[in-house]
Amino acid sequence: MVKAYAPASIGNIGVGFDVMGLAIDQPGDDVIVRKSDNKGIRITLMTGDEGKLPYETEKNTAGMAVLRLVEHLDLQGIGLDIEVHKHLPLGSGMGSSAASAVAAVVAVNELLGAGLSKHELLPFACAGEAVASGSVHADNVAPSLLGGITLIRDNYTYDIHNLNIPAGLYVLIVHPAIKILTSEARAILKEHVPIKQFIQQTANAASFVLGLQKNDFALIGRALRDVVIEPQRAQLIPGFYEVQAVAMAAGALGCSISGAGPAIFALFEGNSSVQEVGTAMQKVFAAHNISSNIYVSPVNEKGAVLC
Amino acid sequence: MVKAYAPASIGNIGVGFDVMGLAIDQPGDDVIVRKSDNKGIRITLMTGDEGKLPYETEKNTAGMAVLRLVEHLDLQGIGLDIEVHKHLPLGSGMGSSAASAVAAVVAVNELLGAGLSKHELLPFACAGEAVASGSVHADNVAPSLLGGITLIRDNYTYDIHNLNIPAGLYVLIVHPAIKILTSEARAILKEHVPIKQFIQQTANAASFVLGLQKNDFALIGRALRDVVIEPQRAQLIPGFYEVQAVAMAAGALGCSISGAGPAIFALFEGNSSVQEVGTAMQKVFAAHNISSNIYVSPVNEKGAVLC
Numbered sequence: 001m002v003k004a005y006a007p008a009s010i011g012n013i014g015v016g017f018d019v020m021g022l023a024i025d026q027p028g029d030d031v032i033v034r035k036s037d038n039k040g041i042r043i044t045l046m047t048g049d050e051g052k053l054p055y056e057t058e059k060n061t062a063g064m065a066v067l068r069l070v071e072h073l074d075l076q077g078i079g080l081d082i083e084v085h086k087h088l089p090l091g092s093g094m095g096s097s098a099a100s101a102v103a104a105v106v107a108v109n110e111l112l113g114a115g116l117s118k119h120e121l122l123p124f125a126c127a128g129e130a131v132a133s134g135s136v137h138a139d140n141v142a143p144s145l146l147g148g149i150t151l152i153r154d155n156y157t158y159d160i161h162n163l164n165i166p167a168g169l170y171v172l173i174v175h176p177a178i179k180i181l182t183s184e185a186r187a188i189l190k191e192h193v194p195i196k197q198f199i200q201q202t203a204n205a206a207s208f209v210l211g212l213q214k215n216d217f218a219l220i221g222r223a224l225r226d227v228v229i230e231p232q233r234a235q236l237i238p239g240f241y242e243v244q245a246v247a248m249a250a251g252a253l254g255c256s257i258s259g260a261g262p263a264i265f266a267l268f269e270g271n272s273s274v275q276e277v278g279t280a281m282q283k284v285f286a287a288h289n290i291s292s293n294i295y296v297s298p299v300n301e302k303g304a305v306l307c
Numbered sequence: 308m309v310k311a312y313a314p315a316s317i318g319n320i321g322v323g324f325d326v327m328g329l330a331i332d333q334p335g336d337d338v339i340v341r342k343s344d345n346k347g348i349r350i351t352l353m354t355g356d357e358g359k360l361p362y363e364t365e366k367n368t369a370g371m372a373v374l375r376l377v378e379h380l381d382l383q384g385i386g387l388d389i390e391v392h393k394h395l396p397l398g399s400g401m402g403s404s405a406a407s408a409v410a411a412v413v414a415v416n417e418l419l420g421a422g423l424s425k426h427e428l429l430p431f432a433c434a435g436e437a438v439a440s441g442s443v444h445a446d447n448v449a450p451s452l453l454g455g456i457t458l459i460r461d462n463y464t465y466d467i468h469n470l471n472i473p474a475g476l477y478v479l480i481v482h483p484a485i486k487i488l489t490s491e492a493r494a495i496l497k498e499h500v501p502i503k504q505f506i507q508q509t510a511n512a513a514s515f516v517l518g519l520q521k522n523d524f525a526l527i528g529r530a531l532r533d534v535v536i537e538p539q540r541a542q543l544i545p546g547f548y549e550v551q552a553v554a555m556a557a558g559a560l561g562c563s564i565s566g567a568g569p570a571i572f573a574l575f576e577g578n579s580s581v582q583e584v585g586t587a588m589q590k591v592f593a594a595h596n597i598s599s600n601i602y603v604s605p606v607n608e609k610g611a612v613l614c
Contacts, residue, residue: 018510019509153530198535203459214520
């Protein structure tokens with residue numbers, strides 16, 4: 001029996017639509033795998049999913065990830081039982097699908113003694129995540145697996161890089177209790193970006209990377225402005241701009257939508273007031289009759305781990 | 308009398324449309340300024356412009372830059388005579404308009420003992436360059452003035468940053484003897500960018516910055532792929548893709564259009580074969596009955612200088 005943990009992640013980080021992501025310490029998903037005499041890959045138990053996730057291996061992100069890994073290892077005759085213990089909220093924009101797929105491949109890699117590196121495991125975790133998102137995007141899988149702040153230059157060749165994590169960078173996530181389907185959040189996006197916004201976003205994404213590499217919090221703050229995706233998706237989250245304004249007024253470096261939402265993230269230099277800011281943001285949601293949870297964390301540097 | 312030199316520059320650097328630029332050592336423009344008892348700002352001599360640039364102060368990039376600087380200094384009653392000695396080809400995509408404006412403000416700043424920093428001179432040089440380009444873009448002005456490889460996060464606040472210059476980075480420019488007006492090169496650009504290309508270009512621009520900061524030539528090479536602007540402007544340069552293919556086959560990290568063209572730039576790790584590659588690229592243009600000049604240089608680190 002092997003157990004692995006994979007953390008939540010923030011896809012896009014505002015200015016890096018489909019190309020950036022970062023991991024936080026908690027919450028995360030646990031996956032337990034065991035060899036079985038019964039041939040085949042099975043999801044034998046799921047907890048924390050409110051009965052909403054499919055047990056069919058091919059439709060389950062953890063199941064599909066393991067299927068693809070086992071195919072790659074040419075071990076199709078093997079028998080594996082998989083338990084998925086979800087602590088990540090579903091459909092939150094916090095990388096729930098990715099975390100289960102990541103934990104599953106890390107656990108199976110260990111159980112079978114396959115010896116693949118984390119980087120080598122990326123394609124299989126991505127194949128699992130794609131079951132939920134409909135296409136291969138590593139912006140949650142990469143940080144959940146590798147840890148840190150990741151930049152995906154290219155999804156097809158897994159040309160993925162860990163960015164510098166400035167000391168003292170803290171992450172706040174406020175997750176309002178509303179549902180947004182990733183497919184819906186994608187469907188509302190326009191097919192084209194006006195060239196002016198394209199230029200601004202290019203400048204901000206490049207400057208965000210520069211700010212991280214130089215530990216320049218002021219630049220990180222000025223660069224963390226999503227002028228392309230956020231304006232289109234904000235409408236899906238009641239009170240978004242009010243919540244964002246509270247964070248910015250309280251000194252957040254930046255505040256935007258985590259992945260496809262509805263979770264909202266904010267980055268901070270230092271953690272002295274982060275919890276209080278989160279509480280203030282929750283109050284805004286409460287005024288819209290929306291309950292919410294908050295998570296405060298440094299950037300997770302380890303990614304998925306055996307436990 | 309004060310004389311200043313400002314170097315040529317490569318706007319956009321392919322993946323940083325309107326937001327990145329880099330300076331090379333040669334060629335560049337010289338500007339000589341003298342105080343005069345006759346009130347007013349005058350262009351008294353221009354050389355190297357083939358008689359094509361206007362002497363009217365407000366229509367001349369050097370003249371307008373000085374006008375704006377003098378206004379800022381509240382010295383409207385002053386008399387200044389300006390000589391512009393152009394060594395940069397006009398309409399080449401090598402930052403000719405910017406270099407004259409930059410050299411002019413650097414010279415006048417010294418002549419008048421104004422004591423402005425280079426960063427403080429940016430707005431005036433940009434105002435001068437805008438006379439030629441029609442709008443304020445610092446992607447040539449910033450590198451020509453400051454030197455190095457510059458990232459412009461924001462044109463309005465002059466939020467401009469010098470990127471790391473990896474040791475051994477060399478620049479080749481091939482300038483074919485054809486004319487492209489910047490206004491024409493802008494006019495053919497579509498108003499919108501497909502979201503797929505937007506994502507790719509964001510990833511490449513961010514990765515290009517990361518590659519520079521980490522001295523990672525391989526990453527610089529993979530990132531230096533313009534999937535948005537180059538495909539639209541390549542048609543303006545006969546033989547562009549053949550010339551680019553020669554550079555890439557010879558080991559260039561990347562090769563694209565310098566600014567609005569028609570000059571083509573390529574970046575290299577080391578300079579052992581750069582001259583030969585340039586000659587091979589010239590042969591392709593020659594086969595299209597187009598003569599060309601080549602320039603080989605490290606990245607210029609000083610920017611504009613007094614001389």
